[in-house]
Amino acid sequence: MLALFKNLKGDKAIWGIVALLALFSFLPVYSASTNLVYVKDTGTTIGHLVKHGVLLFLGFMIIYAVHRIPTHYFKGLSLIAMPIVLILLGYTLTVETNIGGVSANRWIKIPFVGIPFQTSTLASVVLMIWIARYLSKIRDAKITFKESILPLWLPVGLVVGLILPANFSTAAIVGILVLVLCFLGGYPLKYLFAITGTGLVLAGMFLFVLFKTPEVLPDRAGTWKSRIETFIHPENASADASRQVNYAKMAVAEGGLFGKGAGKSVMKNILSQSTSDFIFAIIIEEYGLVGGLGLLFFYLLLLFRIVVVANSTKTVFAKLLVIGVGLPIVFQAFINMAVVVQLFPTTGQPLPLISMGGTAIWMTCLAIGIVLSASDKKQEEPDGLNIDENNPLEVLSGQL
Template identity: 85%
Template sequence: MLAVFKNLKGDKAIWGVVALLALFSFLPVYSASTNLVYVNDDGTTIGHLVKHAVLLFLGFGIIYAIHRIPTHYFKGLSIIALPIVLILLAYTLTVETKIGGVTANRWIKLPFVGVNFQTSTLASVVLMIWIARYLTKIKDVAITFKESILPLWLPTVLVVLLILPENFSTAAIICFLVLVLCFLGGYPLKYLFAIVGTGIVLSGMFLFVLFKTPEVLPQRAGTWKSRIETFWSPEKAGKDDLHQLTLAKIAIAEGGVVGKGAGKSVMKNMLSQSTSDFIFAIIIEEYGLLGGGALLFFYLLLLFRIVVVANSAKTIFSKLLVIGVGLPIVFQAFINMAVVVQLFPVTGQPLPLISMGGTSIWMTCMAIGIILSASNKKENLEEESYDINESNPLEVLSGQL
């Protein structure tokens, strides 16, 4: 065990923040899991706690393994992973799975281990690495929009379109983060403005169709419409639509400044998804405004360290890679918190490293591992001297793998 700790590389502050978040997660998960046990008749509280511990243990195994990989290897790995991800996303749309009372085509069951895997979370990480690689390749080249369609926008559109029918919020978040990464990566602003303008027009057309003829859209269009109506016009929303948000606000109000204490939440037994989407409400009820503020502070600290690592990275690829895989973690946390306090429509995004759920934990850990790899000063020096012609993917693979 001591040998493992001695081999930990990269930013120690990130290691510390991630470890603290993971350790803290046991308290709200154990408390909120009573909802699964007594309301949904699903296992035992100890069983859910052990499952969460195993998922976190495997997650830290992923961090350890990934952070030992030299950063420039991810360029070649993204070339291999992206086609696989597209195939998995297409296959996922054909598989209907029921988890936590929700039936959707979002998960596939991993063979031999029987674990449900949400392919969209893997796709978002791989796509960000792919885009960081492409932006690095064109950093000193004047390109036209036409030249970037196949290597940049086609993979992005394919990933988004394959996720959109069953997970609108994740698709929208990916679109936003891709644009942010392209902006930071120096992609021509005139093209970005054109894409944003086109996106606004298409979004308006989509909303018009959603509210006028939702039956022509995917099956989950009714859920999207309900969530938007609940957010913009709560007085017009149905009783069931407001139920979750009302319970979340009651939990926050009950928590006050210092909270009721660990395990003393009342709303956890009435608030569905209390172990995932609405776990922040349970945290505030039990630990109050101080607990919620402390949790927000640690996510902000993680964001600060991500920016520091990106700024200190020696190559353009490392800088964009850290921002590309790190920003979504903190952004997802902010969205989860904003939903609970009704500053954002319900999205179904879990709280990273806190909420129950294997895929979310594992993919967050994968992203953390990549960030730690980039923060390794020794690897940075090796990467700085690493020079390879990326114009031919075969040369990339042969040089990196």
């Protein structure tokens, strides 16, 4: 074990923040899992805690393995992974999946082990690596929109388009983060403005269809419409539509300044997503405003360290890679918190490293491992260095 700790590379502050968030997650997960045991009659609190611990342990093994990979290797890996994630996303749309008796077409089951896998989480990480590779390649070149359609916008359109039918919020978040990364990567502003304007027009048309004829849209369109209506006009929302939102607000109100104490939440027993989407409400109820702001501080600290790492890297690709895979972690955390305090419509986004979940934890750990890889200067290959011709992946990465 000591040898394992000695081999930890990269930014020690990020290692510490991630470890603290993971350790803290056991408290709210154990507390909120009583909802699964006594209300939904699934397993035991210890069983859910052990499952969460196993997922986190495997997640940290992913971080350890990935952070040992030289950063420039991810260029070649993105070329291999992109076709795979497109196939997985397409396959996900064709499979009828039920988890706990509820339709969950955003997931597929991993063969032999039966663990649900949300393919969009992997696709979003791979897409960001793909974009970082492309933007670093054209950094000093004059590029036209036509030239970037096939290598950049076609993969973006395919990934976002395949995620959209089953997971509107994730598709929207990925689309926004793609634009942010392209802006930071120096993609021509005139094209970004045009794409953003077109996106806003399409979003307006989509909302018009959603509210006028939702039956022509995917099955989840009714859920999207209900969530938007509840957010805009909560006073007119039906009891079923507003129930979880109201419970979350009650949990926040009950928390006060210092909270009721660990394990003493009442709302966890009636808040259906208390272990995942609304776990932040349980945290505030039990640890108060102080606990909620403390958690927010650690995510802001993680964002700060991600920016520091990006700024200290030697290559354009590494800078864009760190921002591309690191920013979504913190962005997702902010959205989860904003939903709980009613600053954002319900999205179904878990709280990274805190929420009880499945492979979403692993994909977060994958992204963290990539950031840590870039933060280790010894593993970063500066532009122009010699490439090992006996390593096909290194040759492919160096050429791209």
